[in-house]
Amino acid sequence: xxxxxxxxxxxxxxxxxxxxxxxxxxxxxxxxxxxxxxxxxxxxxxxxxxxxxxxxxxxxxxxxxxxxxxxxxxxxxxxxxxxxxxxxxxxxxxxxxxxxxxxxxxxxxxxxxxxxxxxxxxxxxxxxxxxxxxxxxxxxxxxxxxxxxxxxxxxxxxxxxxxxxxxxxxxxxxxxxxxxxxxxxxxxxxxxxxxxxxxxxxxxxxxxxxxxxxxxxxxxxxxxxxxxxxxxxxxxxxxxxxxxxxxxxxxxxxxxxxxxxxxxxxxxxxxxxxxxxxxxxxxxxxxxxxxxxxxxxxxxxxxxxxxxxxxxxxxxxxxxxxxxxxxxxxxxxxxxxxxxxxxxxxxxxxxxxxxxxxxxxxxxxxxxxxxxxxxxxxxxxxxxxxxxxxxxxxxxxxxxxxxxx
Amino acid sequence: xxxxxxxxxxxxxxxxxxxxxxxxxxxxxxxxxxxxxxxxxxxxxxxxxxxxxxxxxxxxxxxxxxxxxxxxxxxxxxxxxxxxxxxxxxxxxxxxxxxxxxxxxxxxxxxxxxxxxxxxxxxxxxxxxxxxxxxxxxxxxxxxxxxxxxxxxxxxxxxxxxxxxxxxxxxxxxxxxxxxxxxxxxxxxxxxxxxxxxxxxxxxxxxxxxxxxxxxxxxxxxxxxxxxxxxxxxxxxxxxxxxxxxxxxxxxxxxxxxxxxxxxxxxxxxxxxxxxxxxxxxxxxxxxxxxxxxxxxxxxxxxxxxxxxxxxxxxxxxxxxxxxxxxxxxxxxxxxxxxxxxxxxxxxxxxxxxxxxxxxxxxxxxxxxxxxxxxxxxxxxxxxxxxxxxxxxxxxxxxxxxxxxxxxxxxxxxxxxxxxxxxxxxxxxxxxxxxxxxxxxxxxxxxxxxxxxxxxxxxxxxxxxxxxxxxxxxxxxxxxxxxxxxxxxxxxxxxxxxxxxxxxxxxxxxxxxxxxxxxxxxxxxxxxxxxxxxxxxx
Numbered sequence: 001x002x003x004x005x006x007x008x009x010x011x012x013x014x015x016x017x018x019x020x021x022x023x024x025x026x027x028x029x030x031x032x033x034x035x036x037x038x039x040x041x042x043x044x045x046x047x048x049x050x051x052x053x054x055x056x057x058x059x060x061x062x063x064x065x066x067x068x069x070x071x072x073x074x075x076x077x078x079x080x081x082x083x084x085x086x087x088x089x090x091x092x093x094x095x096x097x098x099x100x101x102x103x104x105x106x107x108x109x110x111x112x113x114x115x116x117x118x119x120x121x122x123x124x125x126x127x128x129x130x131x132x133x134x135x136x137x138x139x140x141x142x143x144x145x146x147x148x149x150x151x152x153x154x155x156x157x158x159x160x161x162x163x164x165x166x167x168x169x170x171x172x173x174x175x176x177x178x179x180x181x182x183x184x185x186x187x188x189x190x191x192x193x194x195x196x197x198x199x200x201x202x203x204x205x206x207x208x209x210x211x212x213x214x215x216x217x218x219x220x221x222x223x224x225x226x227x228x229x230x231x232x233x234x235x236x237x238x239x240x241x242x243x244x245x246x247x248x249x250x251x252x253x254x255x256x257x258x259x260x261x262x263x264x265x266x267x268x269x270x271x272x273x274x275x276x277x278x279x280x281x282x283x284x285x286x287x288x289x290x291x292x293x294x295x296x297x298x299x300x301x302x303x304x305x306x307x308x309x310x311x312x313x314x315x316x317x318x319x320x321x322x323x324x325x326x327x328x329x330x331x332x333x334x335x336x337x338x339x340x341x342x343x344x345x346x347x348x349x350x351x352x353x354x355x356x357x358x359x360x361x362x363x364x365x366x367x368x369x370x371x372x373x374x375x376x377x378x379x380x381x382x383x384x385x386x387x388x389x390x391x392x393x394x395x396x397x398x399x400x401x402x403x404x405x
Numbered sequence: 406x407x408x409x410x411x412x413x414x415x416x417x418x419x420x421x422x423x424x425x426x427x428x429x430x431x432x433x434x435x436x437x438x439x440x441x442x443x444x445x446x447x448x449x450x451x452x453x454x455x456x457x458x459x460x461x462x463x464x465x466x467x468x469x470x471x472x473x474x475x476x477x478x479x480x481x482x483x484x485x486x487x488x489x490x491x492x493x494x495x496x497x498x499x500x501x502x503x504x505x506x507x508x509x510x511x512x513x514x515x516x517x518x519x520x521x522x523x524x525x526x527x528x529x530x531x532x533x534x535x536x537x538x539x540x541x542x543x544x545x546x547x548x549x550x551x552x553x554x555x556x557x558x559x560x561x562x563x564x565x566x567x568x569x570x571x572x573x574x575x576x577x578x579x580x581x582x583x584x585x586x587x588x589x590x591x592x593x594x595x596x597x598x599x600x601x602x603x604x605x606x607x608x609x610x611x612x613x614x615x616x617x618x619x620x621x622x623x624x625x626x627x628x629x630x631x632x633x634x635x636x637x638x639x640x641x642x643x644x645x646x647x648x649x650x651x652x653x654x655x656x657x658x659x660x661x662x663x664x665x666x667x668x669x670x671x672x673x674x675x676x677x678x679x680x681x682x683x684x685x686x687x688x689x690x691x692x693x694x695x696x697x698x699x700x701x702x703x704x705x706x707x708x709x710x711x712x713x714x715x716x717x718x719x720x721x722x723x724x725x726x727x728x729x730x731x732x733x734x735x736x737x738x739x740x741x742x743x744x745x746x747x748x749x750x751x752x753x754x755x756x757x758x759x760x761x762x763x764x765x766x767x768x769x770x771x772x773x774x775x776x777x778x779x780x781x782x783x784x785x786x787x788x789x790x791x792x793x794x795x796x797x798x799x800x801x802x803x804x805x806x807x808x809x810x811x812x813x814x815x816x817x818x819x820x821x822x823x824x825x826x827x828x829x830x831x832x833x834x835x836x837x838x839x840x841x842x843x844x845x846x847x848x849x850x851x852x853x854x855x856x857x858x859x860x861x862x863x864x865x866x867x868x869x870x871x872x873x874x875x876x877x878x879x880x881x882x883x884x885x886x887x888x889x890x891x892x893x894x895x896x897x898x899x900x901x902x903x904x905x906x907x908x909x910x911x912x913x914x915x916x917x918x919x920x921x922x923x924x925x926x927x928x929x930x931x932x933x934x935x936x937x938x939x940x941x942x943x
Contacts (some may be wrong), residue, residue, distance in 0.1 A: 135885050231875065236931075383936070
């Protein structure tokens with residue numbers, strides 16, 4: 001979506017072929033740029049980490065200038081859409097998670113700003129009755145073991161959104177409840193008897209489904225409290241807002257969006273792609289273009305497909321290097337101080353994000369690759385998911401602008 | 406010091422069967438297990454209740470034992486058995502001349518083998534290959550190994566049976582060539598203690614050689630490793646056997662919502678050698694394609710491996726050549742009275758093995774009570790009143806599932822929790838329909854020390870998502886209810902997820918790697934449960 005936005009901004013006519021809701025609603029809606037070095041050592045700032053990445057890492061290909069530009073571009077989108085993000089390459093943001101840990105990230109919505117939390121003496125952890133996947137006790141217990149958070153006073157408060165009615169309640173249900181004026185009023189009423197003014201309140205990501213701060217500001221004003229949303233398990237409401245915001249932005253730029261477009265193959269002539277073909281429920285459809293950007297994810301998204309000892313990119317059949325011995329794909333332990341080899345499998349690219357073969361030669365001159373299709377980084381381990389997506393999407397669209405006339 | 410008349414070593418199906426039988430006959434017994442119950446071989450198999458057809462040709466006695474015990478276990482353990490029936494199918498690759506031999510052997514042993522047409526077989530099981538040559542119906546069934554072990558324990562407990570898990574044997578105490586006690590170590594705390602006893606029964610399967618060696622006695626058990634694959638759905642509603650002499654990858658068993666394919670066979674030194682390899686999995690898939698042609702397109706959940714305890718008086722016999730029958734070794738013959746090993750055998754015949762061992766022990770103890778293990782159900786059925794109460798508490802079809810898992814006594818306790826606190830009705834594991842109340846009940850059991858122990862008792866985390874969602878919920882739930890066994894939540898998360906990862910790692914392709922990327926995205930990417938947290942860098 002970032003690549004589409006950049007290309008459209010540059011005056012290109014853009015068609016976005018999508019399949020499903022994508023992974024934004026699963027991730028945390030924050031821009032992780034780089035949190036940990038290769039041995040799992042926490043970095044002082046994302047910028048410090050960018051200098052240390054290895055030659056295969058997408059950031060090395062993109063370079064610090066374009067990375068910084070991409071972040072600026074993203075923040076401009078957020079500002080234009082009325083949902084500004086905070087942060088920069090020079091500061092590591094440590095945001096709280098629903099597991100009672102903190103994770104290092106870079107750009108965050110203001111509902112995840114921890115400035116007040118860090119200096120607070122009294123912290124309230126607020127849960128909702130019947131809400132799955134948010135356990136206040138887990139958070140308070142673990143915070144008490146984290147340096148800087150040990151000496152705070154914690155209080156647990158439960159609010160009843162009255163949603164149970166015999167079914168499971170997710171964060172999305174609570175966010176939709178707060179979207180309604182009645183829900184918001186009910187919540188404020190319940191909170192006003194439980195929360196003291198000037199409290200810092202840790203809350204699951206439920207402050208409305210829309211990409212704005214209306215719900216967060218209403219609660220903060222009515223109760224004189226600071227609310228801090230945690231990173232949490234899917235469905236991720238912060239990710240939902242990010243997706244809605246980006247979609248709204250690219251639509252305004254005139255990007256044509258085709259949903260449920262399962263791209264089955266590409267048509268290639270003389271080292272150039274002329275079209276891609278979708279295999280829909282009705283018939284095949286062919287989309288012609290001067291240039292193509294591939295950003296349909298990794299193994300999870302379906303942009304990479306794995307078989308024993310072999311991985312491939314199914315649309316353009318781009319070369320994907322993977323160990324033939326499947327035992328080498330994964331570390332013996334799920335968690336260790338090393339990245340997972342399988343997580344680094346992907347398409348090799350040059351500085352312009354064009355795909356390379358085993359000899360380092362460009363395979364298709366008008367195809368650019370971005371996001372988890374790329375090789376050389378383990379986003380879970382180093383905390384770089386949306387950062388690589390953003391920077392490589394930006395770089396892909398910018399190089400396309402330079403290279404394709 | 407603890408005391409018992411008999412110490413049973415080994416918390417697999419044989420050990421719990423012996424414990425149950427001894428207690429039913431009024432003998433004071435305690436069982437010790439080095440890990441959790443059903444951790445070893447008793448959960449690392451197909452989940453097949455054999456008709457005996459698999460053994461009829463090669464080992465008539467094993468075949469006969471199977472068909473007799475098959476009928477008994479359907480009665481006493483009906484909540485653990487799904488009466489699927491089975492097919493023996495001959496493919497183009499299988500030797501035609503084996504078919505009449507097999508039919509004759511089944512007839513001789515008393516295993517009904519009813520021929521049906523290939524067309525009829527494919528109407529009943531549409532995924533079967535069209536190239537199949539002939540099909541016979543046999544009374545195979547599916548059996549839940551975990552549940553069978555647990556319900557034996559539940560039964561033994563009602564007769565005063567005791568057990569200690571995470572307890573390993575470090576010495577066998579003897580005096581004048583007579584067993585007087587056993588020295589054990591708690592593997593979680595390191596604490597060493599003695600239990601005085603008159604008898605030791607080693608029902609330790611592949612570990613039998615190691616236990617006997619503690620008393621300086623040799624028992625020739627060759628651990629034989631078998632790898633299996635669990636598929637995400639029911640490929641078949643019946644057990645499917647290849648009609649050929651026993652070989653790799655020749656049995657599919659539908660178990661609950663999944664299907665299991667196995668096995669391989671390779672001799673190993675270490676009975677704990679249970680990490681499956683990609684090579685074994687790919688080998689099984691290649692063989693299995695002869696029966697289900699689309700096999701490679703089906704989603705796998707995990708692979709796992711266990712070791713068969715193959716006993717041979719001849720230390721050189723190996724693999725499928727060795728007998729699958731069982732023997733009871735009275736080590737009085739080796740100069741130590743009060744020490745018995747029961748080795749070999751298979752899951753289907755565990756009750757019979759337990760009966761023979763218990764007979765021998767009772768002979769020494771001069772206990773004359775007759776064996777009743779074949780006549781009495783493992784757990785009572787819930788009453789209609791209790792089921793009506795349960796239906797008011799459990800979501801959708803969860804009431805019947807829970808009743809089967811828990812039996813009347815367990816269900817009563819869980820329903821009480823739910824009626825007192827309606828919020829405990831929440832589903833923690835959606836794949837397997839496990840409620841918070843059940844997780845809490847299992848976590849509070851004296852044999853639960855970590856989340857995986859709860860998993861084995863409830864099936865939480867064993868379904869389609871392989872813990873991607875329920876790990877977080879179960880950690881949250883045990884922590885919020887003060888049941889975390891003093892462990893920090895990072896340990897709880899890692900122990901549970903690593904357990905799931907072990908079976909996923911060898912099959913990281915197709916939809917399995919997709920699921921893995923989702924799980925890692927949640928626990929490592931978003932929740933950062935393993936990363937160093939260092940605010941000082943801020």
